[in-house]
Amino acid sequence: xxxxxxxxxxxxxxxxxxxxxxxxxxxxxxxxxxxxxxxxxxxxxxxxxxxxxxxxxxxxxxxxxxxxxxxxxxxxxxxxxxxxxxxxxxxxxxxxxxxxxxxxxxxxxxxxxxxxxxxxxxxxxxxxxxxxxxxxxxxxxxxxxxxxxxxxxxxxxxxxxxxxxxxxxxxxxxxxxxxxxxxxxxxxxxxxxxxxxxxxxxxxxxxxxxxxxxxxxxxxxxxxxxxxxxxxxxxxxxxxxxxxxxxxxxxxxxxxxxxxxxxxxxxxxxxxxxxxxxxxxxxxxxxxxxxxxxxxxxxxxxxxxxxxxxxxxxxxxxxxxxxxxxxxxxxxxxxxxxxxxxxxxxxxxxxxxxx
Numbered sequence: 001x002x003x004x005x006x007x008x009x010x011x012x013x014x015x016x017x018x019x020x021x022x023x024x025x026x027x028x029x030x031x032x033x034x035x036x037x038x039x040x041x042x043x044x045x046x047x048x049x050x051x052x053x054x055x056x057x058x059x060x061x062x063x064x065x066x067x068x069x070x071x072x073x074x075x076x077x078x079x080x081x082x083x084x085x086x087x088x089x090x091x092x093x094x095x096x097x098x099x100x101x102x103x104x105x106x107x108x109x110x111x112x113x114x115x116x117x118x119x120x121x122x123x124x125x126x127x128x129x130x131x132x133x134x135x136x137x138x139x140x141x142x143x144x145x146x147x148x149x150x151x152x153x154x155x156x157x158x159x160x161x162x163x164x165x166x167x168x169x170x171x172x173x174x175x176x177x178x179x180x181x182x183x184x185x186x187x188x189x190x191x192x193x194x195x196x197x198x199x200x201x202x203x204x205x206x207x208x209x210x211x212x213x214x215x216x217x218x219x220x221x222x223x224x225x226x227x228x229x230x231x232x233x234x235x236x237x238x239x240x241x242x243x244x245x246x247x248x249x250x251x252x253x254x255x256x257x258x259x260x261x262x263x264x265x266x267x268x269x270x271x272x273x274x275x276x277x278x279x280x281x282x283x284x285x286x287x288x289x290x291x292x293x294x295x296x297x298x299x300x301x302x303x304x305x306x307x308x309x310x311x312x313x314x315x316x317x318x319x320x321x322x323x324x325x326x327x328x329x330x331x332x333x334x335x336x337x338x339x340x341x342x343x344x345x346x347x348x349x350x351x352x353x354x355x
Contacts, residue, residue, distance in 0.1 A: 016177040017288070021281030023168040023176075024062035028280075031058035031164035035157065044153045049144035053154070056140045057084040057133075057161030062169070063284070064129030066178040070170055076126055077165045083130040085158035087113055087137025092148050106142065107211045107222060113138045114207040114230040119200035121235065125178075135230060139223050195235040195341045202240075202334040203233040209330055219326075220319035228327025233335055237342060240335035243291060244328040250295030254279075255321040257296075258303025259314060265307030272308040276301040299324075 034040060035051030044050060061080035067073040091109050098105035113135030120131030137154075146154065206229035214222040228251075232243040265272035279301030286293035303317050311317065335341070 017285040018281060019172050020062075020176050021284030023172050024059055024284060025277045025280050026168045027062045027161075027165040028055045028059040030167065031055045031157075031161050034160045034164065040156070040160070044156060046144065046146055046150040046153045049146065049150075050153055050157055050160075053088070053140050053144055053146075054157040054160040054164070056136060057081050057157055058164040059280075060084070060136045061129075061133060061161060061165045063287075064125075064132050065165075065169070066125040066129070068174075068176075068178055070173060073169045074166045076129070077169060078162050079126065080129050080133045081158050081162040081165060083133035084137035084140070084161065085154055087134035088141035088146065088154045088157075089137075089151060090134070091138040091141040092146050092150060092154070095142075096148070104211055104214050104222070107214065107226070108208065110135070110138055110142065110223070110226050111204045111207040111211070114226065115200040115204040117200070117230050118203050118233055118235075119196050121199075122194055122196040135227075139227065142223060193339070198339045198341050199233050199235055199335075202338050203230050203331065205338060206230075206233070206327070206330040206334040209334075210327060219323060220316055221323060224320055225323040225327035225330070228324045229331035229334070230327075232328050232331040235341060237335050237340040240332060244332045246290075246292035247295045248325055248328050250292040250297075251299045251321055251324040254296035254299030255303055255318065258300045258307070259317060261300075261304050262307050262312060262314065262317075265304055266312055269308045272304050276304040276308070279304065 032051045032055035035054040041047030041050045058081070061077050061084065064080055065073055065076050067076055090112065091106075094109045094112075095106035098108045113131075116131040117128075117135050118131070120127040123130075141150075141154065144150075207226045210219075210222055210225045210229065213219065219225060228247060232240055232247055234240045234243050261272060261275060264275070279297045282297040283294050283301065286297060299320060303320060306317060
């Protein structure tokens with residue numbers, strides 16, 4: 001136990017990130033619970049998915065928020081939940097138009113979110129969070145099979161998520177110290193496109209490639225591959241290489257650990273949900289500096305959560321690993337061969353010094 005405490009203090013001095021981890025788990029739980037109340041979901045088209053969608057909105061809004069004061073945090077959390085509603089609304093509006101073009105045409109809408117995840121980083125932490133939340137809203141609506149008839153349900157999910165995310169942040173107060181904003185890179189070629197614009201195009205092209213591949217070979221869960229390529233693309237080719245390596249290492253470790261817990265999830269779901277919550281706390285602790293550990297913790301939490309929710313197909317759950325490999329490989333290829341980004345020497349040296 002002393003060694004565990006020492007490791008926790010070394011990774012998370014002052015317990016700031018552990019508190020954030022507990023906050024995001026709490027936000028997810030509150031939103032999922034409110035969405036599952038019969039009086040809330042009654043009369044809503046697609047009300048059965050309200051709990052899952054609201055929980056996802058609240059969880060990832062809490063992950064993306066990075067303000068130091070409660071008023072600013074509350075404002076950003078509301079904006080982030082609204083961005084998730086926008087993303088879900090964008091999906092249900094465009095999916096019917098694209099669905100007529102191909103079997104997986106609706107997935108093409110995810111390329112828009114993949115582009116925004118990278119492009120909106122140019123507007124700082126909040127911009128990056130809004131881009132991520134638009135994409136999260138899209139994949140949650142896609143996973144729930146939502147249509148235009150579910151627009152009211154999406155709006156209700158956003159309102160529930162905002163309440164569920166803001167209340168724990170008001171209670172955590174000054175106990176959280178958000179990490180500093182990442183250094184924005186400048187392209188080496190003066191007058192060229194911004195790194196964020198190029199990174200957005202790289203992610204979108206990789207996402208479209210995965211959609212086309214899914215049309216041909218029918219991937220188990222193509223959205224996992226799209227998500228991997230979306231989040232590994234960084235603002236430089238070197239940064240993308242590092243993120244791909246870390247994401248693959250983390251996923252390859254986290255997925256088998258989650259699969260090992262399948263009997264636990266099937267017979268003692270309460271313990272499985274507890275293990276998933278611990279995994280998300282570790283995710284929050286590791287995310288700023290140890291992307292590999294964060295990816296492993298999230299992969300573990302995802303597998304355990306799916307199993308506890310009733311998905312016991314080992315083949316489908318294992319697809320999380322190899323589809324992450326596929327998405328990471330395509331994201332890396334896009335970063336290396338589609339307008340590779342190389343920062344100016346001065347900025348690169350400063351980034352190396354800060355690392």
